[in-house]
Amino acid sequence: MISQEELFKLFSETRADSEKICSYLETEDYVVQPVVDISPPKWHLGHTTWFFEEFVLKKYQKDYKLFDENSAYVFNSYYESVGEKVIRTDRGNLSRPTVDWVYKYRNYVSNALSKFLSTSKDLSEDILKVIEIGCHHEKQHQELLLTDIKYILGKNPLLPEYNQQFEENIIQNFPKDWIKISEGIYEVGHKGGSFAYDNEFGRHKTYLNDFEISNKLVTNAEFLEFMKAGGYEDVLLWHAEGWDWINTNGIKAPFYWHKIEGQLHQYTLQGLQKLNPDAPLAHISYYEAFAFAQWKRMRLPTEFEWEIAQEHFEWGSRWEWTESAYMPYPNYQKADGALGEYNGKFMVNQKVLRGSSVATSTKHSRPTYRNFFHPHLRWQFTGLRLVK
Amino acid sequence: MISQEELFKLFSETRADSEKICSYLETEDYVVQPVVDISPPKWHLGHTTWFFEEFVLKKYQKDYKLFDENSAYVFNSYYESVGEKVIRTDRGNLSRPTVDWVYKYRNYVSNALSKFLSTSKDLSEDILKVIEIGCHHEKQHQELLLTDIKYILGKNPLLPEYNQQFEENIIQNFPKDWIKISEGIYEVGHKGGSFAYDNEFGRHKTYLNDFEISNKLVTNAEFLEFMKAGGYEDVLLWHAEGWDWINTNGIKAPFYWHKIEGQLHQYTLQGLQKLNPDAPLAHISYYEAFAFAQWKRMRLPTEFEWEIAQEHFEWGSRWEWTESAYMPYPNYQKADGALGEYNGKFMVNQKVLRGSSVATSTKHSRPTYRNFFHPHLRWQFTGLRLVK
């Protein structure tokens, strides 16, 4: 269990990190919501703050005075059991509260919670746990902040850069190889002893068959071969839903790829760049990952294969699509009340991604982490690794 | 024909007026587009500026240097024959160019055009005419700025006020009466000699039957009687499309009406207020105007009845729905080229509104002015006057 001092430090660092991410933005960038899946940056800043006010200060800090009675209404997200929420598609239509207001709200709550943590004596485990969840919750939103900002700027016809220092493409400069894992019973899931989400517990046995997994992520160059071979036009490589999806949406390449005067480019957080063939592929859907593997006559790993094999390879620059559907582990039990909505309610029609990405917050990746998205979504830094 | 000096003055005043309207906004208010029919305020400011750059400076000012090569792309509107346009539903997703950029763009173009007007000798009629159109075009957008701002703030759950000094509700404190007009041939349309849009020419004869028209606009109190009598529930009062529209959208009252603890309120540019029963009704669709008249066993005027009768009554605080569909006058001819897109292309499926409103720009109302909107739209200051 985390100590009160460690938590104070975690809290302070986390709050500062979010603001650092936003320091490169113009006021206008905080406001817009181009599609329903992404949220305006000011909403992320407000929502992560609301979490601490709603679940900690309001409940445990005696005589706590809310910063503003209306805030809960605007910054609640999917916690349907706590008050009314602003429907998700409307977040981008709210010019008020202003960005300035949001920063004042953050300061007010950060100060109140810092004081609460530094002056309260012997806070109960339950309270420490909720604050710890709040920090990790904010770290999740830090990754979304980066990917949502990339979307907001990357869909703007002026293609403005975000931050010249942010390097997305970590080249894997070592020879390609296949790692062999033998058939047998393995244990998967989090062992406890440090923070993890409810969906990573409890540790349990699973049976794996023999398999071989690549030590490297698939690169842009490899995916270009698939494109040149007509991969997007061959129905037999695709799931029926994937085929409908690429045709309905006119998908012919990974997200953020642009052909400019015959030359392939990629929009990155550093702005528009020539496509680097050696960089690990990013911004593909599960459908594209599957079709690529099908074309290679290989497949994606399951999440348990990935978890067992990951000790033997380098990971961390791309979220890796797995074949596994997002489902509860044996004996999974939702937490009671509003926090119980956190993970369990999404356990249908989503695919598990393992690893982490260049946008993942510090101290927020581990081998048992289960990320999940609908199979068609591409605005995260998603890539893939092959199994045969 | 307007003189070069008069035009200089008109131009300067018009440009200043737009900026005055926006002086009450926060930066964030300039950015959002809650529904497709309205546009972000910064778009209005940029688009009216683009008009002068595209149709005047670029064509007639020797050695004119564009402020920014990308501006035309972003601020073009419906002029499909001039370059690519940003599709209308995407305007609210553009955080860049910033508000600050837009003001710099305005200053650059205002200065260039002021200099052009004050230093060029003997500008041709054609050039003066385009600049004059540009000023009236900007006046049209001033009314849209106000009504779009009202929408942006009025749909925000915090219901912020825009400007405490802006009075919407001009009470008509005189007795109700009926004005009789006799059957016969009348002349309608603009006589020429001063500015008017192409859709107001040419003046022509029309035959009117006997009719009587009210000297007052319908009030909130009168519309409340219709509501209390079940007007929204009686199918026989409505057009088939109107009936579908109220039921699909759950319409049960004029736009911006709120019932708060049993008391009717109205959102205004001064913020939320108790509903004033004596104020002229505002923010209704043509369908509601028609159903109300049907319930009264009366009707709406045609646009020609209104034009002939208007000398005899007070008008100017509400756009008045007429029964007339928006169609060309006899011998109407579209202007050639891009400016020809201005009015003629909308002459189907829209209803004519006559008069003007509290949001109409100065020097932008006249008895022959033909405003037009789709019958279901309500975000303008729309009301009605009865005929029997």
Added chain:
Amino acid sequence: MISQEELFKLFSETRADSEKICSYLETEDYVVQPVVDISPPKWHLGHTTWFFEEFVLKKYQKDYKLFDENSAYVFNSYYESVGEKVIRTDRGNLSRPTVDWVYKYRNYVSNALSKFLSTSKDLSEDILKVIEIGCHHEKQHQELLLTDIKYILGKNPLLPEYNQQFEENIIQNFPKDWIKISEGIYEVGHKGGSFAYDNEFGRHKTYLNDFEISNKLVTNAEFLEFMKAGGYEDVLLWHAEGWDWINTNGIKAPFYWHKIEGQLHQYTLQGLQKLNPDAPLAHISYYEAFAFAQWKRMRLPTEFEWEIAQEHFEWGSRWEWTESAYMPYPNYQKADGALGEYNGKFMVNQKVLRGSSVATSTKHSRPTYRNFFHPHLRWQFTGLRLVK
């Protein structure tokens, strides 16, 4: 006023005509509804029967026994004030009642009404009028039967013929000429003394300017020139809504035109045929009619211009789009009750068509007849005539 004997004859003929039209169908053809605007043939047969049962027999025939309690529910159409209706989009999903049942229903009601007409003494004018309306109502549905059958068969990939004897294309074998009409006051609308719909009354004065109108309908050959000249690609020829409509729906030619091995064909009620360049153009929308006229630098007639000029030219094989919006005549008053829904409720967002077509029922065309459709609809036999 029609006499009881004449009405008996009219009723008998009308009922027989509907069944004649359907005699060329297979049972399956009676059932389907490919798009919301058309109705299954069995629905037309049932609905026209329901009209007589609901508005005549149920009200005026003593001891009348309904054929089936459920029929009203299924065959009501837009008469929202009379019981619940089956929503229009669902008509094609009803396999029951069967076609056999519908014919039994028709016979039952036809017999009952024939008996009522032949044995009742001195029926009141009101009753005779409702039966007369019922006959004309059925005649309207006869035209819809033919055009809906054409749609059902013409959208079937097998393109089956309907009836080898049905000739759609009446060639106008006379020289093209322009008819001049002089400016002045004219009277329009129905004079009374014989059957007409409420929307044709009352006769009233209108002022027309000088105009010239063609003595011939526009032909396929003329429209082909427009197509070859790039008419569908020139935005300046189109209404904004028309431009959206052709682009959203990929419209590049009139409805029912097919290019087969480089050769233009047209689906007709006689099956697929080579396109006859001399035949009058059919199956175009108002938007296409307008764009064609714009390209010719001419225009469409208003409905009153058409009505005044029609004595001087041949008409009757194509419904002719006019520029006029469908609106009430001066002093128009809706009938009370359910029959009041008949025409008035459609008087918004529709365009008037004048004349009649090859599919129009006998005794169902006259110079004052006002047909109306939304501007994008093309499954009727719609054409155009130019004015300059």
Added chain:
Amino acid sequence: MISQEELFKLFSETRADSEKICSYLETEDYVVQPVVDISPPKWHLGHTTWFFEEFVLKKYQKDYKLFDENSAYVFNSYYESVGEKVIRTDRGNLSRPTVDWVYKYRNYVSNALSKFLSTSKDLSEDILKVIEIGCHHEKQHQELLLTDIKYILGKNPLLPEYNQQFEENIIQNFPKDWIKISEGIYEVGHKGGSFAYDNEFGRHKTYLNDFEISNKLVTNAEFLEFMKAGGYEDVLLWHAEGWDWINTNGIKAPFYWHKIEGQLHQYTLQGLQKLNPDAPLAHISYYEAFAFAQWKRMRLPTEFEWEIAQEHFEWGSRWEWTESAYMPYPNYQKADGALGEYNGKFMVNQKVLRGSSVATSTKHSRPTYRNFFHPHLRWQFTGLRLVK
């Protein structure tokens, strides 16, 4: 491997069964398609016939003459690699080919294939296998025929019965009990030696934890308790997508339930009946199954738990939703070519159902059978069994 004689018998019986199912229909019932998920009965009859013509007779029967060149086009389904298909939403708009034609087509192909089977000597395993698949493919469509017919008649406002002899509700008249299964490695999947689909192979090991499973299906009475306890209103019981689904669609009860004068009824293939509380629950979505289990503080079985436990309980009247997502078994390999589209392309976003139902064809159920549907679909005979 099945012998040629056995196959002849299987083929004959299967073809006859389909026609027996349709013998209770009116011609009109064969034609309609009320929603995209169901198909018109005549399409099922034609499509299963097309399968034998396309994959057997056309390829292997020397000098085979197609019954009609157009048939492939109309009756192809999702086999995108074989010619163009009629898009699925359009099947209900095709009145031709007629039902009569379809029966002639069936006879022609049945006779040809019977002759082929009875006169060809020593047909290869490959050919026998395709014919065997064709028979099982038709058996699958027999279940769809019954459930689609139930939908067509059950959504008709007249609620006609299908067949008075068809009993849906098999009551389980024995005491409720829990079957314990111990933790360990188990083998699942088909052993081979008789027919099974590609998705059931290969047999492989899996690790199961301790669990207890009910010996009975959940009944209507049990589900009514959930409803009375407010199950449909408690957001914490539902997946986020399930909650959206019930609210968007106004779902408040299982499909085919009707409240008539305060009394619960159920539409069945025998017509409308009072709801039998002891009957096994039917026509629920996965979302409802999950919410019910959540409310009971239990869960659904995984497909492997079900497969291992099924020897110990009675099953066969309801398809049982499992928690398992539909995914390939280890070493699953799609068949080459068009038949490869059969199963693999659906392995995303669907849930596995195990068992079989009252509508399942004879000889078409086995413990390893993997049925799959999207989680919101309810028109199959779907129920559930609890695990704790």
